[in-house]
Amino acid sequence: MITCNKNRIQNKIETFAKFGGTDKGGITRFALSKEDLQARDEFARRMKNVGANIVTDDMANVYATIPGSEKGLPSIVMASHTDSVKNGGNYDGILGVIGAMEVLETIVNNKIPHRHPITAMIWTNEEGSLYPPAMTSSGVICGKFDKAEVLASKSPEGKTFGEALLESGYVGDEANRLNPRDYMAMLELHIEQGPVLEVENKQIGVVEGVVGMVNYRIKTHGQTGHAGTVPMSFRRDALLAATSAIRYFHDEFGKLERDLVYTTGEIFCHPCIHTCIPEFVDFSLDARHKDPSVIKQVVDIIKGIPKELDKCKVSYEMRWKRNTVSFNEEIINCIQKSVDAYGYTYKRMYSGAGHDAQYVAEMLPTGMVFVPSKGGHSHCELEHTPLEDCWRGINVLLLAVLEIDQKDRI
Secondary structure, three states: OOOOOHHHHHHHHHHHOOOOEOOOOOEOOOOOOHHHHHHHHHHHHHHHHOOOEEEEOOOOOEEEEEOOOOOOOOEEEEEEEOOOOOOEOOOOOHHHHHHHHHHHHHHHHOOOOOOOOEEEEEEOOOOOOOOOOOOHHHHHHOOOOOHHHHHOOEOOOOOEHHHHHHHHOOOOOHHHOOOOOOEEEEEEEEEOOOOHHHHOOOOEEEEEEEOEEEEEEEEEEOEOOEOOOOOHHHOEOHHHHHHHHHHHHHHHHOOOOOOOEEEOOOEEEEOOOOOEOOOEEEEEEEEEEOOHHHHHHHHHHHHOOOOEEOOEEEEEEEEEEEOOEEOOHHHHHHHHHHHHHHOOOEEEEEEOOOOHHHHHOOOOOEEEEEEOOHHHOOOOOOOOOOHHHHHHHHHHHHHHHHHHHOOOOO
């Protein structure tokens, strides 16, 4: 049974970890930053060395393709991202890129016959850390976002995404975009970013889709005043009301399906001075589940929150939502066949995190492979996946690509 090379994989992991590495072993590699461009340059250099043809599109996505033996067949693409969140880890996104590179290198070095062209690809700005929204380029290419609006997105320093694109040197022709005519299917290898595979002692996650979600902003309006002179009974403390609102949501959501997850990860408080009573609080509310009926219940609960809590007005606003996406069954079966061939233990699962693959799934037959995240850690410097797990995931990716290669179209 053909397998990929562990030493090469380790070398790639260590090399890419240098581009934006932090003192605590993590990564800060924002999209189109100096560090991200270093990672892209390394990708292009290595892929040219195995004979791949490199092109870019108008969103600076990078495509490295080796030709197939039969002319006129569409390409099979493996894709992920090189950018990270601030103080993120060395595996989120980049492992999928490393895996795609290793698959190409294994095919070339072992002279494995294949009919279709095979492509390793980098998506631009998956995280959206500097230039929101997340999954920017896949969103534009798959018709989810307006390109002009995306190009106008600004970093905290005031630079637009459009300016960063032009400065990157990676902007190419719109004709080079991923499309259903020239491409047959897309696979994405990724870390799970959660604890399930490790806890259940499974080596591979066969991903069936990405869960739906809603994102709301909840606002509480009170009255500021001096922290030392306004008696408690006279206060309209917006932060106190916000905590009551969060407690309300947790109590009510807790009555729904066990698999529902919900998070308040961002809070803005005004005036945010230690001697002032909070007058205004704006906080995020993120809820995710694969069943649309559960998401509807979540929305009903949000809309049913009392209009006043702790003598403060309460309001809500939906920022965005996404529907549950199911991946292509034939692609899933190819991944499953690959897992079975190696004898790896596995779990069929949905992804709670968003990925470029979820947008592509509406354009091309798409699938994902997960590998375990140690301790369930991700988007932090503790993020880690042991080499053996990375190797298994890349092996599955390799065999799944070769399985898909036997088909003309899906």
